[in-house]
Amino acid sequence: xxxxxxxxxxxxxxxxxxxxxxxxxxxxxxxxxxxxxxxxxxxxxxxxxxxxxxxxxxxxxxxxxxxxxxxxxxxxxxxxxxxxxxxxxxxxxxxxxxxxxxxxxxxxxxxxxxxxxxxxxxxxxxxxxxxxxxxxxxxxxxxxxxxxxxxxxxxxxxxxxxxxxxxxxxxxxxxxxxxxxxxxxxxxxxxxxxxxxxxxxxxxxxxxxxxxxxxxxxxxxxxxxxxxxxxxxxxxxxxxxxxxxxxxxxxxxxxxxxxxxxxxxxxxxxxxxxxxxxxxxxxxxxxxxxxxxxxxxxxxxxxxxxxxxxxxxxxxxxxxxxxxxxxxxxxxxxxxxxxxxxxxxxxxxxxxxxxxxxxxxxxxxxxxxxxxxxxxxxxxxxxxxxxxxxxxxxxxxxxxxxxxxxxxxxxxxxxxxxxxxxxxxxxxxxxxxxxxxxxxxxxxxxxxxxxxxxxxxxxxxxxxxxxxxxxxxxxxxxxxx
Amino acid sequence: xxxxxxxxxxxxxxxxxxxxxxxxxxxxxxxxxxxxxxxxxxxxxxxxxxxxxxxxxxxxxxxxxxxxxxxxxxxxxxxxxxxxxxxxxxxxxxxx
Numbered sequence: 331x332x333x334x335x336x337x338x339x340x341x342x343x344x345x346x347x348x349x350x351x352x353x354x355x356x357x358x359x360x361x362x363x364x365x366x367x368x369x370x371x372x373x374x375x376x377x378x379x380x381x382x383x384x385x386x387x388x389x390x391x392x393x394x395x396x397x398x399x400x401x402x403x404x405x406x407x408x409x410x411x412x413x414x415x416x417x418x419x420x421x422x423x424x425x426x427x428x429x430x431x432x433x434x435x436x437x438x439x440x441x442x443x444x445x446x447x448x449x450x451x452x453x454x455x456x457x458x459x460x461x462x463x464x465x466x467x468x469x470x471x472x473x474x475x476x477x478x479x480x481x482x483x484x485x486x487x488x489x490x491x492x493x494x495x496x497x498x499x500x501x502x503x504x505x506x507x508x509x510x511x512x513x514x515x516x517x518x519x520x521x522x523x524x525x526x527x528x529x530x531x532x533x534x535x536x537x538x539x540x541x542x543x544x545x546x547x548x549x550x551x552x553x554x555x556x557x558x559x560x561x562x563x564x565x566x567x568x569x570x571x572x573x574x575x576x577x578x579x580x581x582x583x584x585x586x587x588x589x590x591x592x593x594x595x596x597x598x599x600x601x602x603x604x605x606x607x608x609x610x611x612x613x614x615x616x617x618x619x620x621x622x623x624x625x626x627x628x629x630x631x632x633x634x635x636x637x638x639x640x641x642x643x644x645x646x647x648x649x650x651x652x653x654x655x656x657x658x659x660x661x662x663x664x665x666x667x668x669x670x671x672x673x674x675x676x677x678x679x680x681x682x683x684x685x686x687x688x689x690x691x692x693x694x695x696x697x698x699x700x701x702x703x704x705x706x707x708x709x710x711x712x713x714x715x716x717x718x719x720x721x722x723x724x725x726x727x728x729x730x731x732x733x734x735x736x737x738x739x740x741x742x743x744x745x746x747x748x749x750x751x752x753x754x755x756x757x758x759x760x761x762x763x764x765x766x767x768x769x770x771x772x773x774x775x776x777x778x779x780x781x782x783x784x785x786x787x788x789x790x791x792x793x794x795x796x797x798x799x800x801x802x803x804x805x806x807x808x809x810x811x
Numbered sequence: 812x813x814x815x816x817x818x819x820x821x822x823x824x825x826x827x828x829x830x831x832x833x834x835x836x837x838x839x840x841x842x843x844x845x846x847x848x849x850x851x852x853x854x855x856x857x858x859x860x861x862x863x864x865x866x867x868x869x870x871x872x873x874x875x876x877x878x879x880x881x882x883x884x885x886x887x888x889x890x891x892x893x894x895x896x897x898x899x900x901x902x903x904x905x906x907x
């Protein structure tokens with residue numbers, strides 16, 4: 331078997347014994363990218379020599395991540411590399427520093443190996459709003475890989491990355507993980523430092539890895555998480571060694587199924603997805619886990635809240651792209667105002683503009699109370715829903731997405747239709763809870779389907795252990811396109 | 812149902828639009844706003860707003876000097892500069 335196809339865990343066994351060297355792994359992944367990424371376009375740049383050169387300076391560690399290459403979504407700063415958020419407005423910008431998450435992974439000996447494609451500024455669920463053009467789903471090249479971390483998910487699924495980093499503001503790690511048949515987590519808000527992540531919505535954004543299985547997820551997350559003085563919102567809560575929790579007995583644990591998520595026709599839940607989830611329930615019950623129905627009455631309003639809160643925060647965060655300090659500036663503006671309007675008008679793509687307009691409107695005088703303030707209050711009620719549910723159960727399960735991967739172009743002309751595809755993932759960001767997607771079956775067309783586990787704040791260990799138990803009883807994570 | 816004044820809102824956002832873009836955006840943004848307005852059905856009497864999801868307040872750190880990145884590193888990315896300053900077009904404009 332090709333080294334590029336192996337998991338972090340398998341490679342680390344070989345690397346630590348000295349049966350292969352990091353160079354062998356890097357060359358294998360570089361070769362896989364050269365031969366297989368042309369059709370998928372998961373990467374926005376790739377220059378193996380430059381990335382190899384970066385690695386040579388790093389000393390050996392006993393970490394499981396030593397010598398393991400990983401791909402990075404194009405919104406995380408890697409010192410000396412271009413970072414664009416897949417937007418024309420940032421083209422040619424070079425990161426002056428490392429994101430904390432990059433620093434932490436490099437400390438363990440992991441190696442940055444390429445930047446992956448995304449929806450512009452992470453605005454999208456299909457990877458189609460990128461200024462570099464879309465990424466395609468390795469399972470079916472006519473379909474989207476999901477978004478916004480579509481490049482990261484596609485690279486892991488296509489065995490052109492051992493693991494990858496993504497970011498998740500409303501499902502941007504989990505939905506592409508589901509569409510591409512890989513594992514993806516959105517940790518508890520504040521679990522991973524956001525320093526060096528170009529902000530989309532600061533009260534919702536979290537960095538999350540995408541991996542080939544749950545064991546790899548535990549290994550990467552325990553290295554990536556932790557308090558960082560440079561991100562004052564990062565939690566000063568100890569990080570457990572997640573990998574030590576895997577394999578613990580799950581018998582007697584309680585899982586809830588929110589009944590609102592399965593109401594007929596409401597969110598366009600496809601029959602084959604529903605069937606796969608119900609089969610997964612049987613597997614979990616077979617492990618001695620009790621599965622019971624719970625209620626999250628405010629479920630229907632999560633998307634409404636999200637599409638006020640997220641664009642409002644985005645419109646504020648994106649104000650910094652004004653052509654003054656970095657990025658592009660329009661040619662020969664006649665004055666300051668003209669410079670702002672033309673630079674931003676030419677630099678941002680359609681979806682970014684829509685969200686800036688929505689956010690500016692929601693925050694503007696006369697509309698603030700009816701939109702932004704109202705949404706923040708409903709957000710409180712959504713959080714209370716989850717708190718009540720977690721009084722009764724240890725975790726919740728839902729589909730990750732109502733459908734398997736859709737076709738390229740299918741939802742591009744109807745933004746609202748695209749937004750509605752995030753129904754199952756958005757609530758976790760609003761409630762700040764951790765959520766993990768693992769493969770749980772295939773659609774009638776042979777496309778991967780994802781199962782989502784949602785947990786209590788800072789209870790990633792329980793989620794990972796539950797997902798690991800599920801994974802050990804199934805083989806969906808081993809299938810490749 | 813609100814009808815967003817796109818011209819005014821885009822001015823607030825300092826975001827230029829071509830006339831043909833405005834034509835497409837108008838109905839799209841109206842449809843999205845109409846959708847989010849379903850929130851009016853939720854009773855939020857006495858509910859506190861959540862602006863930040865976790866109870867963090869007054870996060871302090873030690874006031875210690877640490878190495879910082881050279882000014883030149885940041886200035887090299889700006890589209891136009893004058894020595895160690897960012898250079899911009901005329902700020903005070905004549906009223907048109």
